[in-house]
Each structure stands twice: as structure tokens, then as C-alpha cells.
Amino acid sequence: MRSSGGNVKLVIVSNRLPVSVVQRDGAYEIREAVGGLATAVRSFLRAVEGGKALGLSEVVWVGWSGLRAEAETEEVRGRLREMGLVTVPLAGEEVNLFYEGFCNSTLWPLFHGLIVYTVFEGRFWDAYVRVNQKFAEVVLPLVEPGDIVWVHDYHLMLLPAIIRDAAPDAAVGFFLHIPFPPAEVFQLMPPPWRSAILDGVLGADLVGFHVHEYVNNFLRSVAKFLGYKAEAGAVYAGRRKVKVGAFPISIDFDFFYNSSLREDVAAMIKEFRQRLRGLKIVFSIDRLDYTKGNLNRLRAWERFLKENPEWRGKATFIMVVTPSRTGVPQYEAMKREIEREVGRINGELGEVDWTPVVYIYRFIPTPTLLALYNVADVALITPLRDGMNLVAKEYVASRRNCTGVLILSETAGAAHELLQALIVNPNDEGGVAAAIKRALTMSEEEQCRRIEAMQERIRQHDVVRWAVDFIHALAEAHLEAQEAAQP
Numbered sequence: 001m002r003s004s005g006g007n008v009k010l011v012i013v014s015n016r017l018p019v020s021v022v023q024r025d026g027a028y029e030i031r032e033a034v035g036g037l038a039t040a041v042r043s044f045l046r047a048v049e050g051g052k053a054l055g056l057s058e059v060v061w062v063g064w065s066g067l068r069a070e071a072e073t074e075e076v077r078g079r080l081r082e083m084g085l086v087t088v089p090l091a092g093e094e095v096n097l098f099y100e101g102f103c104n105s106t107l108w109p110l111f112h113g114l115i116v117y118t119v120f121e122g123r124f125w126d127a128y129v130r131v132n133q134k135f136a137e138v139v140l141p142l143v144e145p146g147d148i149v150w151v152h153d154y155h156l157m158l159l160p161a162i163i164r165d166a167a168p169d170a171a172v173g174f175f176l177h178i179p180f181p182p183a184e185v186f187q188l189m190p191p192p193w194r195s196a197i198l199d200g201v202l203g204a205d206l207v208g209f210h211v212h213e214y215v216n217n218f219l220r221s222v223a224k225f226l227g228y229k230a231e232a233g234a235v236y237a238g239r240r241k242v243k244v245g246a247f248p249i250s251i252d253f254d255f256f257y258n259s260s261l262r263e264d265v266a267a268m269i270k271e272f273r274q275r276l277r278g279l280k281i282v283f284s285i286d287r288l289d290y291t292k293g294n295l296n297r298l299r300a301w302e303r304f305l306k307e308n309p310e311w312r313g314k315a316t317f318i319m320v321v322t323p324s325r326t327g328v329p330q331y332e333a334m335k336r337e338i339e340r341e342v343g344r345i346n347g348e349l350g351e352v353d354w355t356p357v358v359y360i361y362r363f364i365p366t367p368t369l370l371a372l373y374n375v376a377d378v379a380l381i382t383p384l385r386d387g388m389n390l391v392a393k394e395y396v397a398s399r400r401n402c403t404g405v406l407i408l409s410e411t412a413g414a415a416h417e418l419l420q421a422l423i424v425n426p427n428d429e430g431g432v433a434a435a436i437k438r439a440l441t442m443s444e445e446e447q448c449r450r451i452e453a454m455q456e457r458i459r460q461h462d463v464v465r466w467a468v469d470f471i472h473a474l475a476e477a478h479l480e481a482q483e484a485a486q487p
């Protein structure tokens with residue numbers, strides 16, 4: 001990699017661009033995309049002034065726009081290009097088989113350990129191979145020797161090896177935003193696919209995961225299924241050495257910490273407080289997804305209210321669910337089940353002047369989200385499994401007044417860092433109900449002690465540190481690999 005102040009370009013590659021393009025009444029609207037990856041990488045780029053602060057000459061982001069290829073016009077491509085975004089057009093069939101198929105019906109559930117949801121279909125795999133190749137065809141013409149290519153997430157696990165073969169002088173990094181499962185779970189994947197996936201990822205100079213547990217799972221799979229030597233943060237693949245490490249993703253701490261100082265947010269906080277009339281607020285927000293544990297959460301809330309009737313009328317659970325992956329059948333079914341449960345609980349326990357669960361199913365604007373983080377007395381974050389979970393960090397960072405309690409699943413990556421949260425098992429209904437009670441009755445002194453300690457952790461390990469640490473480690477790994485390749 002060229003050293004500093006030069007003309008090193010950073011090419012970020014992810015399945016989705018950080019914007020969504022939607023077609024409405026013949027016109028195209030470009031909106032910010034929801035989701036952890038887009039939020040994190042966008043915050044990092046904002047903080048480093050689009051890469052200038054790191055001495056990068058240019059940052060280009062390659063991904064799918066969300067439009068079917070048929071609908072993507074030259075005008076849209078031009079508008080995106082001006083924003084540094086290059087699209088990979090996907091045809092309707094590819095969206096079905098690659099995105100909704102292999103990505104969201106095979107890799108997503110398997111990697112989260114939800115084996116019963118996992119579908120293994122040859123035509124999904126074939127589409128995965130084709131689309132990874134298609135991404136390579138868009139990425140490769142942009143890459144010059146010395147550039148950095150940073151490939152993100154489970155949609156593109158074959159891409160690092162394709163890029164390495166065609167552009168050996170580029171530094172290639174891969175980061176997985178979801179858990180890497182234990183080898184016994186990964187073993188369920190048909191052998192030719194699982195070997196191709198591991199070899200694909202190992203095309204990178206550096207492979208990053210959120211926490212050590214995923215690093216170890218990956219190293220075990222590599223040793224078990226490929227027979228490579230894998231130890232102490234590295235894989236020896238023939239003559240190549242690939243570095244593997246933990247890089248916990250994070251948030252723009254100051255953005256959340258300072259949110260209550262913003263006029264628009266402050267006004268909304270005041271309005272919410274008036275409208276909520278002293279009710280204690282328990283809050284959660286997630287994309288609609290079976291990994292996020294909304295049903296378990298609702299049942300734990302119900303159990304809390306049944307076991308502690310004195311809290312009825314005094315606390316409300318605001319559960320925001322953001323539409324996501326609307327084309328995958330399990331998601332539609334889960335939405336219906338959440339709606340049924342919310343209706344049942346409100347019907348059984350509600351009063352004319354009190355609703356046990358306030359359920360919001362739509363995307364909420366960022367200022368509203370910031371205001372909700374500020375008014376929530378408790379954040380109830382109970383995914384069944386989650387790579388990291390940025391919402392937990394955002395809530396903690398928003399609590400400038402040093403109050404608030406975070407209840408967090410032990411099965412979220414964030415639990416490895418946010419040690420002062422009330423840690424629960426999402427399937428332990430009684431344990432979650434007890435944690436809610438403990439949170440609602442915790443002294444302000446204890447709340448502050450816990451919040452401060454967690455804020456310190458996030459302040460020190462923010463999103464810029466995540467990305468900069470990764471990019472520096474990548475530069476080093478690439479240099480080492482180049483030296484090792486010298487005859």
C-alpha cells in the first residue's frame with residue numbers, strides 16, 4: 001500500500017449502498033438506508049471527512065441500490081456516482097435467489113444458529129456464486145495497485161478471493177457484521193459450499209469479526225474443513241498468511257451524547273415527557289427480524305406486568321419495529337405474530353387510560369429516535385443472537401444526564417463490552433421479567449455508575465477507532481503478505 005498523503009483510494013463494497021433508491025410516481029427518491037452496517041460506515045466516513053483525514057485520495061462505495069436492474073436508469077446511476085456511489089444492478093431473479101435466497105434464507109439464519117429457518121437450495125448457491133462474480137466485475141475496474149478494498153458482510157464472502165486473484169497488489173480486507181457460528185453449526189452447510197466460502201474469505205489480507213468468540217469459531221472451521229494451520233490470529237493458507245482479528249464495531253459517540261443539546265431533539269423530548277405524564281418508559285427498536293427476539297421480549301414484559309401488578313398503569317413498553325426484508329416469507333409471518341401478541345397483551349391487561357405495549361411499525365426519523373433514547377428509562381435489548389447490536393451502544397451514549405438502565409442479552413456481541421448492563425438470557429422469561437423490575441427500581445446512583453462506565457468504554461472505542469484500527473491492521477497485514485511473497 002502506498003504510504004501517506006498519496007493517492008490511495010478506499011473502495012468499500014457491501015451488498016447494499018448506504019442509500020436506498022425508491023421509485024415513486026415515476027420519480028426517484030434517494031434516502032439513507034437503515035441498518036447497522038450502513039449507519040456505522042457512514043458515521044466513520046463523516047468523522048474522517050470522507051477519508052481526507054486519513055490521507056485517502058478518494059472513497060468509492062460499491063453496492064446494490066435496492067432497485068431492480070430493469071428500473072435503474074442512467075440518470076439514477078449518474079446521481080449516485082456524484083455521491084461516490086457505484087451500483088451493481090441486480091435483476092429480479094437475482095434478488096430472489098441471491099439476496100432473499102442464499103443470503104437471507106441460508107447464511108443469515110445459519111450464522112445466527114437458527115437452524116430450523118435455514119434452507120439449503122442449489123439454485124440459491126448458484127446465484128450466490130454468480131452475484132459475487134458480478135460484484136467483482138464492477139469493483140475490479142476501479143482498483144489500482146496499492147488501493148484498499150474493504151469488503152463487508154455475509155453477502156460477499158466469495159469476493160475477497162476473486163479480487164486477490166485479479167488484483168494481487170491491492171490490500172483486501174473482509175469484515176463480517178454477523179456472528180460466525182461454531183464449527184458444528186457451520187458443518188451443516190454442504191462441503192463444497194462451505195469450503196468455497198472459507199477460501200473466498202481467506203482471499204483477504206485481513207479478516208475481521210466483532211468479538212474473539214467469532215474469531216475462534218472461524219479459525220476452528222478453517223482448521224477443521226480446510227486443514228490449514230490456524231492459530232494466534234492468523235491462518236497459513238499455503239504460502240499465504242492471512243490475519244484474523246476482533247474489531248468491535250461501534251457508534252459516533254459524540255453524535256448521541258450531544259443529541260439532547262439539539263434544538264429539534266430537545267423540543268421533542270419535552271413534548272414526549274408531557275404526553276407520557278410521568279409514565280416510566282421501557283423501550284426497544286429493531287429491524288423486523290426473528291433474531292431480534294421481539295416475541296420473547298413481549299412475553300417477558302407480560303410476565304413482569306402479571307407478577308408485579310403495582311406497575312400496571314405506571315410503565316409502558318414502547319416497541320418500535322422497522323420494516324426489513326419484506327420479501328422473505330418468515331418475516332411476514334413474524335410480523336403477524338408480533339401484531340397478534342401485542343393485541344392480545346393490550347386486550348388482556350390494558351385500561352382506558354393505559355396501554356401496556358405501544359407498538360410502532362415503521363421507520364422513525366433520526367431526531368425522533370434520539371428523543372426516544374433520551375426519554376426511555378430502560379432499554380430492553382434482548383436479541384436471540386446478534387453480531388454486535390448498535391442500538392445498545394446508542395442508548396447508553398445518549399444518556400447524557402447519567403440515568404437509564406440497559407438490559408442486554410448475553411447472546412449479543414455488545415455484551416462482551418457493555419459489562420455494566422443487566423445481562424439476561426433472552427429465553428429466560430422469568431430472568432428478563434426480574435431484570436425489568438430491577439431496572440425500574442434501581443437507584444439513580446447505581447444507574448449513573450453503570451452508565452458512566454459503559455459510556456467510557458464506548459467513548460474510547462467509537463466507530464472511528466473501529467474503522468481506523470481495521471484499516472491500519474489491513475495495511476500491516478498486506479505489507480507482511482507482500483514481503484512473504486518475495487522470492
Ligand code: GDG
Binds near residue numbers: 034039177285365
Ligand atoms: C447488523 C448486525 C451489527 C433502526 N431502525 C431505525 C433506525 N435504526 C438504526 C439503529 C442502528 C441500526 O439501524 C441497527 O443496527 P443494529 O446493530 O442494532 O442491527 P442490524 O441492522 O441487524 O445490523 C448487528 C451491525 O450490523 C453492525 O455491524 O451490530 O449485529 O445484525 O443504528 O439506530 N434508525 C432510524 N430510524 C429507525 O426506524 N433513524
